Amino acid sequence: MSxxxxxxxxSVAYRPRALAVGSGCLLLALLGALFTLASGGGDxxxxxxxxxxxxxxxxxxADAFIVREVRLPRVATGLLVGAALALGGxxxxxxxxxxxxxxxxxxxxxxxxxxxxxxxxxxxxxxxALASGAILGGVGTGxxxxxxxxxxxxxxxxxxxxxxxxxxILTGVNGYLLTRAQISEAARAVLWLTGSLxxxxxxxxxxxxxxxxxxLPVVLLGCARALHMLEMGxxxxxxxxxxxxxxxxxxxxxxxLLVSFGAAAAGPVAFVxxxxxxxxxxxxxxxxxxxxxxxxxxxxxxxxxxxxxQRAFTGHELPVGVITGVLGGGYLVWxxxxxxRAGRI
Numbered sequence: 001m002s003x004x005x006x007x008x009x010x011s012v013a014y015r016p017r018a019l020a021v022g023s024g025c026l027l028l029a030l031l032g033a034l035f036t037l038a039s040g041g042g043d044x045x046x047x048x049x050x051x052x053x054x055x056x057x058x059x060x061x062a063d064a065f066i067v068r069e070v071r072l073p074r075v076a077t078g079l080l081v082g083a084a085l086a087l088g089g090x091x092x093x094x095x096x097x098x099x100x101x102x103x104x105x106x107x108x109x110x111x112x113x114x115x116x117x118x119x120x121x122x123x124x125x126x127x128x129a130l131a132s133g134a135i136l137g138g139v140g141t142g143x144x145x146x147x148x149x150x151x152x153x154x155x156x157x158x159x160x161x162x163x164x165x166x167x168x169i170l171t172g173v174n175g176y177l178l179t180r181a182q183i184s185e186a187a188r189a190v191l192w193l194t195g196s197l198x199x200x201x202x203x204x205x206x207x208x209x210x211x212x213x214x215x216l217p218v219v220l221l222g223c224a225r226a227l228h229m230l231e232m233g234x235x236x237x238x239x240x241x242x243x244x245x246x247x248x249x250x251x252x253x254x255x256x257l258l259v260s261f262g263a264a265a266a267g268p269v270a271f272v273x274x275x276x277x278x279x280x281x282x283x284x285x286x287x288x289x290x291x292x293x294x295x296x297x298x299x300x301x302x303x304x305x306x307x308x309x310q311r312a313f314t315g316h317e318l319p320v321g322v323i324t325g326v327l328g329g330g331y332l333v334w335x336x337x338x339x340x341r342a343g344r345i
Contacts, residue, residue, distance in 0.1 A: 084262035086298020089273025091255035094289035102274035106163030109268035111141025121181035138260030195269035195321025228288035271328020
């Protein structure tokens with residue numbers, strides 16, 4: 001760990017390796033975003049020079065429309081959703097002190113999916129109703145899991161087990177809601193459930209951006225240090241002056257909102273929240289939740305996965321959730337095998 005001292009007497013502690021990993025992942029995300037803007041899917045290829053010229057206002061009207069109204073909102077959604085899911089996943093894994101503590105496994109993304117399906121299948125709502133349903137479903141599921149898990153405190157394994165049970169219940173509910181929907185609504189719901197960045201506009205970006213502006217300081221400034229201490233155990237955290245229950249509640253509330261807003265923007269994209277924090281820990285080799293490296297890595301993973309989804313099959317574009325699901329599922333199998341060999345499960 002290094003310490004940076006300023007002339008005003010302030011000092012900032014940082015880990016050079018973690019800073020390098022976070023900066024590298026952010027650069028990778030931005031390069032992937034630029035390449036996606038330049039080549040992207042569709043029948044209108046653009047060079048990097050054309051994209052840069054259009055972004056500074058020197059492109060022709062056709063290029064400006066493609067870049068600013070079609071591809072830039074898609075890339076911005078991917079960057080923000082990846083960061084939101086990864087940051088939420090890092091908080092969950094830190095709170096429960098378990099690498100399986102991901103919103104995908106604990107039921108929060110299924111709760112968002114249930115809310116969205118109610119909006120689509122039962123209410124016949126549009127994009128605004130779908131996003132609102134996803135947020136309300138995620139928040140409601142978070143409150144339910146927290147209430148069921150609470151017993152003179154919140155134990156990590158109890159939260160995981162109850163979350164798995166809630167996930168199983170919500171999976172059945174979501175299947176039933178799909179059977180109630182009309183064919184066109186069911187097709188729309190299935191595409192959303194898979195997770196996709198196709199057709200995203202600025203109306204999808206702005207709510208998530210506002211949520212990130214509010215929630216990022218809460219997580220990074222208000223909870224990061226306390227989460228690092230919580231990973232050492234509740235007793236140690238109490239001894240170091242951490243208000244454990246208050247910090248845990250604030251961190252979980254922020255994480256649930258991050259995941260819910262991310263799902264509202266792009267659907268419940270699978271496994272980003274599970275994989276990004278774990279990769280960040282392995283790359284930085286630093287203790288603690290590694291919140292900033294996880295967020296940067298989540299953005300890079302989702303943007304690059306979307307690029308692969310657009311170009312993997314000529315003439316056919318895959319939803320980004322297919323790519324993250326295949327890669328994340330393989331990582332989950334490897335993680336479970338590793339934990340079993342280590343005797344932790």
